[in-house]
Amino acid sequence: MTGTIAKYEFLFTIKRPGYLILTFGLPVILGMYAGFISLISVATAGAMASGLSAQIGVVDKTGLIETAERAAVEQKEQKEAAEQTAKQSGRSNKIPQLDALEAMVREVIPDAQRYDTLKAGRVALEAGEIDGLVLVPEDYLQNRTLDYYTRTWQMFKGLSAPQQVRRQLYVGVLERAELTAEERAMIESRGKGEGLTETAYYELGPDGKFLKVDTLSRTVSFVLPAAVAGILIVALLINAGFLLAGVAEEKENKVFEVLFSMVRVDHLLMGKVLGLSAAALLQLVIWGAMILPLPFLTFLVIDQVVDFEWHATSLLLAALFFILGFLFYGSLFVGIGALGNNVKESQQYSTIIALLPVIPMVAFMSLLNSPNGIVARALAWFPPTSAPAMMLRLATREVPLWDAAVAALLLIVGIWISVKIAARMLLVGGMMRGQSLNPLKMLRLLLNR
Template identity: 30%
Template sequence: MASKTKVVAITEFMTSVKRKEFIILTFLLPLILVMSMVIPLFFMQTISHQKETLGVVDESGIVLPILKERYTDYIIKEVPSPEEARQLLENNIISNYIVIPKDFLKVGKASYYSKVQLSSFSSANINLERILSDIVIESLLSDKGVSKETINKVKSPIEMERITVTKKGEEVETPFSFVGNYLLPLFLFMSIMNAGGYLLNGIIEEKENKVVEVLLSTISPNELLSGKILGLGGLGILQVGIWISGIVIITSFLKIPLVSFEKGIIIMIFFILGYLFYSSIFAMIGSISTSTRDSQQISAVVSFLVFIPLLLFFGIVQNPNMAFIRLLGMVPPFIPTIMMMRVLLSEVPIIDIVLSMLILSLSLIVSAKIASKIFKVGILMHGKKPSLSEVLRWVRG
């Protein structure tokens, strides 16, 4: 590294690492994200210990004793009639009630009443439906002379164990980890955008303050731009290192398996290439912008493009190697985020990894050359925003 480039890189790193924004984003934002998941879980756990009362009108005379034995989500209260149950509900003596008709075992239908809109995803409702289904299954099969062991097998016929076969032929149990599979790409995305934002704002500030004119009297535009990108790249690596350390601590505490060393290396390569690619784009934006407002409007579009793969997260989870996702993973703006998620979620074909790295590397070379040409001219322009034809002329020049 040239001595002048090294000086710029160190200066950019030391200046940015002391910024309040960097400290807040590095330490407070991940904490807020983690707390946003932990606090709801805490409240759900607390609520689960504060049991409400479920009224049961059992016209069949069979279900109530079984519910009292098996259903622990609510306190079970026997109610003689639907009319009395409705009165108790209106007086807030019970929170919900269920009516079991006389022919329940034959028709398999019951009615559940509540003052609040019921969620089909509620664990309490799911457990209640499961218990009622088990009661019907047990009754029907017992009448046919089926053994208790067979009935239990019918109620829980399978237990699915998810195994990933690695490229080495190893079998690894792979529970889904939201912490690793979603938050890690999200943090890497934020780091790329954060470092790119510092680069963009730094260029704009130096143009507005005309500091860049003084700098260019002692250093070439390429050395200045390279130093800025390398210094802020080091900042991004430091930030990611802190976040990964935090993720390792959390996942170790929760006993959630992390990715292998090989996958970690692949993810970091995509992160570095992605950072360099987007840094060159942010350098272009900063060079042609005349104010912070102009740059923010353009950079918002770029940031949205990078964020699109995260919006497709649940689709990628369903099938990380589907044709559409593989194709999207070959489009330069989407490659870093898409490929990081795919590597975390599955065994990605080696051809996809090599091809996407090659495309991203070539895109980086092209964008870096374009950024260098635009930076040489645009960094010294003030007041007037260049037209598209002017920018194209700089690139061809």
């Protein structure tokens, strides 16, 4: 019986105009959106990453950082003197020039550990005393290139760590180098060292030696699975929304009483969820067929530059969590769909559930940077947030298999509980007419025999 319901739900769903528009229209819109975001990301990657910092060490072979710090101290003293004068003359403390000075001082106040030699810095890095080590080589003024060493290169931390050093160097160059007015103007126009310095990244290899990191390949390898995870989460939410609307519509059309006389409530519920799951999977296949050729062609063109590998296990696990997630959220959406008196009311009730898969997306930086950390694991093992959290974690390809298995097992238990609760909601809601619910009333109805 569940199979019959699933088959008809699937067929009804894929004929819906909303489903067709979404399936064939969304890839186009997403493609345009992704292109736009990529452009912005490339232009502002440094600024974006500035909020993320790591404990770093610095080896400065040029003395520029020292110059910058000296300048900072001088500027601080100047500022204090100017403030004192302003106070004595009774003028406002808020002097625009002073605010600019203060900002400059804040930027160059050092918080990095200093090392005299590269060797000393590396020892500290390998010992875990610092997260990264920046080397300002002797030829920096000629080549404008820093070396950044980490134990394991992480995209956002990797970008952000040398940021402060770059600014210190910028101030140092301005203070120390004998520049013509034109050169100074040119440097200043490039803005706080953003375009002044290049960075070469190194990470500790398996043999204990530092190896140069191909950042473009690594970024693509990281961003692409994360994008796939994002698309899966969007598909999950949208199709769960279809389920909710379908059930609310059935209630509005008063068909539940007849349906309940024909099939058991839990069979009806599972049939609906499975039918919509199949429609959602079909949607993903269509999206894949529409979207994949674009990056595939891109890879062909830039194959020499980008070394990207699909990780089959992660992809399969992501698909598994997509299905489990759909069963979890879908069953709850079916139950909630029956509680409202119309589609609008049911959508209002569903807000609480709809927010659950958003939580891991809000915490996505933490999940991606520390995929096996406490936050990531807690979100992945807690059934209401498990599916999207796991899809994001899997994008990093650093999740142990046992960890994914525990998450899947807990989610299956969560599905069993959610199906029981949702079946009760479907029965109570399906038979209820014209009553608006508050949480207490809803609980009382659900607990009644």
